[in-house]
Amino acid sequence: MNMLYRAAILPLCALALAGLPACQTMDTLSEVGAGVAVATGVATPQQGQSIKKAGSAVGKTFESITPEQEYYIGRTVGAMVLNQYKPLDNKAANNYLNVLGQTLAQFSDRPETFGGYHFLVMETEDVNAFSAPGGLIFISRGMIRCCQNEDALAAVLAHEIGHVELQHGLQAISKSRMTSALTILATESAKSFGGQELAQLTEAFEGSITDITSTMMNNGYSRGFERQADSAAVTILQRSGYDPNGLIAMLTQMKKQLKPGGHDFAKTHPSPDSRIEDIAKLVGPATPIVSPAARQARFQAAAGKI
Amino acid sequence: MLQFKHVAAALTRRMIMAAALVAAAAVVTAAAATMSVQVKDAPVRATPSFVGKVVGALAYGDQVEIQQTQGAWSKVAGAGVSGWMHTSALSSKKIVLAAGQKQANVAASGDELALAGKGFNSDVEAQFKAGHKDIDFTWINRMEKIRISAAEMQVFLQNGGVTPKEGGAK
Structure with a gap:
């Protein structure tokens, strides 16, 4: 479900953002994306809220890792x-x-x-x-x-x-990897991760480990x-x-x-x-x-x- | 209250904005006075210095009131202990060990709350191990158990004729 509406919203975000400068913050991106999604009925207001939160996490870096x-x-x-x-x-x-x-x-x-x-x-x-x-x-x-x-x-x-x-x-972890991990973290609730989320998170984890070890050792x-x-x-x-x-x-x-x-x-x-x-x-x-x-x-x- | 009336009387857009900013700043200061322990456990010392005597310890998620700061050291009180802690052990986020749904929604914005055990955690490690049976964690667990006490460190420095600069970690 999560994946479905995220997939539906991404093209909308891209459209809405086409005219923005490249360094526009992710906060803005998610505001716009969530707004459009809610307005067009793609997402409920509650889901829109969740997208905003995911977006603000995406704007963060390795410092978001506890x-x-x-x-x-x-x-x-x-x-x-x-x-x-x-x-x-x-x-x-x-x-x-x-x-x-x-x-x-x-x-x-x-x-x-x-x-x-x-x-x-x-x-x-x-x-x-x-x-x-x-x-x-x-x-x-x-x-x-x-x-x-x-x-x-x-x-x-x-x-x-x-x-x-x-x-x-931690700074050796690629930006895109960090983004995908933080997005999963931000959209998920307190319940322990289900199979699909755990698999995605583990994939981001494995990728992070590879980024670090290849930088450190090679x-x-x-x-x-x-x-x-x-x-x-x-x-x-x-x-x-x-x-x-x-x-x-x-x-x-x-x-x-x-x-x-x-x-x-x-x-x-x-x-x-x-x-x-x-x-x-x-x-x-x-x-x-x-x-x-x-x-x-x-x-x-x-x-x-x- | 008087101040509020005064501001309200003036009623210019600019002043309301300024008042809002002052109010926001006040909230930030107040929030910073309570911090959470963000490491498994951390020593509390009698003085703001590495060489200060250890008077107790606080655990992950414990909340403390910050009474005073001196460089990278904070005088804290909480969970029945009071003394000095290094700020690297503290987070301004409230750490929630077992969160309910409501807290989780707040935590998702990541600014006020941090949920313990969320994200890269023991479940993810277990999943990783299941997929990589050749990676052995035995020695990682073993090395984590090697913990040198503050007293042993002091003896080591003294016996080796190593004299720290007063204060230790800044």
Whole structure:
């Protein structure tokens, strides 16, 4: 029924809108569409109301995704990452990563997400790190081996926390996908979704997951997003008391380990040199990292198991 | 009331418009004073700082009154707890855990209400799993269980000689 009247109204909307500037808001579109539909008897006044609501949702972006929905997207994105990379089944190593990572997350601009921040080591020599929406963060063994101290590892985690904080994953979802998902959400009532709506919603969900994983794992975020995540990382490191030079130290080491043309970080991130240049603008000239003995000892003990 | 008479006496179209705008602004301010917890659970602290002692926790959908704000921290009271919360845990929308039809119609406009469990939810995840039997969520569930307490974090920072800037998250 829903689909039927929506299909009937779309051509009307198109007609009514033909003379409007391209950037006319969706609110206007739905007002016009609903008005025409009601006037012509295509929709009842009540249905017209519902179309208006759907239209105002369509005008919104990834920001309309609630933290709870972001959490569910993140869980599946995380499961997709682990479908490709095996987790490292080592309690001590994963615990160390979580103590460090969850502590750092507290110093970000977004310390609270729906399900919280959680970290896991991936058992691969690839130099890689992924953050799923909502705070599930995956770091490869190869990446941890690029870190010579806790400050450098903190920098890697802080960069990934930055992607979560800034919701870069959600922004990879295509506009049309977002529109169709939000339209289903806005027109549906509180009752649990029936078969057809659930199927449509699941389709939009699957598409969203693909948009995110292909950006994150194959194409990489834009250089602008990477720069934002580096800048967020510097802020987190400075607030928490770690040396932001850790980020530069890690990138310098990574430069030596990345294989040109590799399918890991080399493919999805701007060159370490260009990132170092940008970070130096934020933290000043590089200085050597001085790690207290206790900090270095616990780092080596944990990294040794990874 | 006196003010209203005064405005009504003047009765220019312009002034009525201005009064309407003032009234609308007042409503927005009042609405902002109550917020909902938008995460599964979040700590409430004694001071507006990450290093502040945790005095309690609030859960998803709990409503709180905002008594004071300081940077990204809000002093809240609700559900028997009072103290400071980071604003990333709070939403100005009222979160309805089990909505009736009436609330659902309001929520559809998306500006005042948010319905918990609506949209991408556990049903959608279950549907996704049914279609992708090769995707394993075991480790996702396992990693979600790793939760480090505020006390453990403090010990970790101290033992490593890591000294946060006063205040923590801003």
